[in-house]
Amino acid sequence: MTLVALASIVTAGLTTGFGCLGPALSEGRAVAAALGSLAQQPDAAATITRTLFVGLAMIESTAIYCFVVSMILIFANPFWNHVIAKG
Template structure:
């Protein structure tokens, strides 16, 4: 196997696994936060505005970890410095 094949193969594998593994925890964490938001709204409807606002800030923080993974995954596919080096 020459360098191009190896670097290409590795980039494919890691691009996929990074987003696959990296999407596990955010989805579970967000499910947990959303579930609790719904429970809180049912319990204290008058505070639904505060609850929604806090929920959205929290979801944004949690989603950020998924986005870190997505960014790395996209860099590996379309702006991979090692691929550019071996292809050059």
């Protein structure tokens, strides 16, 4: 039982900790590109901002997959529930 708890804790932490690396870097890149585009073509601000927000939402979704897996492992872990039920 202890091992299942251990694995859940460590995996939940690593999944979120590591899985946020990519989205964070990506969002930084997208925001930086948006700012550069705004400086280059201020007239297209509306289109740029709209595209940026759609893009950020798509990228954020991968961070949310990781966060969801972590929350499942902490609060709705079927293996842990099985072990608890059995113990």
